Amino acid sequence: xxxxxxxxxxxxxxxVEVTVNTKQPQHEILIKNTDIEKVCQFLKNNNxxxxxxxxxxxxxxxGPKANTMEVVYNLYSITKSYRLxxxxxxxxxxxxxxxxxxxxxxxxxxxxxxxxxxxMTFENHPDLRRILSPDDWEGHPxxxxxxEQEKYHGITVKYERD
Amino acid sequence: xxxxxxxxEIVISKVDDLINWARLSSFWPLGFGLxxxxxxxxxxxxxxxxxxxxxxxPRGTPRQSDAMIISGTVTFKMADRVRRLYEQMxxxxxxxxxxxxxxxxxxxxxxxxxxxxxVDRIIPVDVFVxxxxxxxxxxxxxxxxxxxxxRKETLMAPKAVERLLNKQKA
Ligand code: SF4
Numbered sequence: 001x002x003x004x005x006x007x008x009x010x011x012x013x014x015x016v017e018v019t020v021n022t023k024q025p026q027h028e029i030l031i032k033n034t035d036i037e038k039v040c041q042f043l044k045n046n047n048x049x050x051x052x053x054x055x056x057x058x059x060x061x062x063g064p065k066a067n068t069m070e071v072v073y074n075l076y077s078i079t080k081s082y083r084l085x086x087x088x089x090x091x092x093x094x095x096x097x098x099x100x101x102x103x104x105x106x107x108x109x110x111x112x113x114x115x116x117x118x119x120m121t122f123e124n125h126p127d128l129r130r131i132l133s134p135d136d137w138e139g140h141p142x143x144x145x146x147x148e149q150e151k152y153h154g155i156t157v158k159y160e161r162d
Numbered sequence: 163x164x165x166x167x168x169x170x171e172i173v174i175s176k177v178d179d180l181i182n183w184a185r186l187s188s189f190w191p192l193g194f195g196l197x198x199x200x201x202x203x204x205x206x207x208x209x210x211x212x213x214x215x216x217x218x219x220p221r222g223t224p225r226q227s228d229a230m231i232i233s234g235t236v237t238f239k240m241a242d243r244v245r246r247l248y249e250q251m252x253x254x255x256x257x258x259x260x261x262x263x264x265x266x267x268x269x270x271x272x273x274x275x276x277x278x279x280x281v282d283r284i285i286p287v288d289v290f291v292x293x294x295x296x297x298x299x300x301x302x303x304x305x306x307x308x309x310x311x312x313r314k315e316t317l318m319a320p321k322a323v324e325r326l327l328n329k330q331k332a
Pocket of ligand 1: 197198260261262263264268269293
């Protein structure tokens with residue numbers, strides 16, 4: 001089953017806008033951020049697809065110039081041996097999207113990581129705390145315009161030359 | 163001390179020497195590692211290098227430890243814990259900073275927003291062992307260096323400084 005077929009299947013069953021991008025070697029499906037949970041629920045439960053494995057979830061910041069953020073979902077269907085990449089574009093000023101923890105539990109820590117390092121907010125996440133940085137860390141380190149804080153608990157963060 | 167004794171004989175020594183000898187030959191570090199350097203530290207305890215022959219035996223709690231080997235990258239998240247463990251150790255306590263990371267930030271000195279640029283920013287360090295990672299021989303070298311330092315310690319109050327201070331007062 002090609003990415004186009006899967007996109008067609010989504011369009012036929014879930015009432016959402018789907019765009020297919022086959023320009024790169026890794027074909028991908030683009031959907032709107034508000035639809036992600038619905039689509040994932042369908043992809044997991046549909047008998048023809050059975051995407052039962054969320055291999056990876058990645059947050060990307062495209063910087064203030066592009067003013068967008070992305071979340072990429074890499075899915076794998078263990079039973080059918082299909083792979084699928086879904087991409088969601090977000091507004092950098094207000095990067096929110098529904099969580100998919102209700103679909104795959106594996107998303108829990110992935111989403112916490114994306115929140116911690118890139119800074120998008122996952123709605124309805126059961127436990128959206130920082131996962132790698134300390135709880136009282138300021139800012140999201142993988143944002144393109146990130147400025148590290150001057151001091152953390154009294155320790156200077158930057159390296160100082162003598 | 164390593165000569166053979168007969169029965170009922172007396173050994174005469176200085177208190178300083180005795181205490182220093184006891185301290186430097188039962189040098190127990192807190193058993194924990196932080197990053198890749200920890201692998202080299204663990205290797206140093208393996209049979210090939212055998213740190214036990216120096217009386218260096220890792221302990222599971224700071225209350226029983228004399229030393230801390232900071233073996234690897236100290237992140238800001240870990241810095242609070244390192245400081246806390248150091249404070250829990252009883253005096254006299256020593257710190258060996260092992261590897262570039264804990265000496266100065268190592269490969270993360272410029273872009274490592276999460277790395278403390280030198281563990282000496284949070285606790286006092288006695289010996290720095292350079293390398294990324296230092297070989298087990300280098301760590302043993304660091305421990306021997308620290309043993310030398312301990313051998314020179316004295317329980318007596320520093321008289322020279324006292325004399326100097328009295329002179330200034332007068
Ligand atoms: S000094 Fe090198 S080997 Fe040691 S913890 Fe740092 S990066 Fe790893």
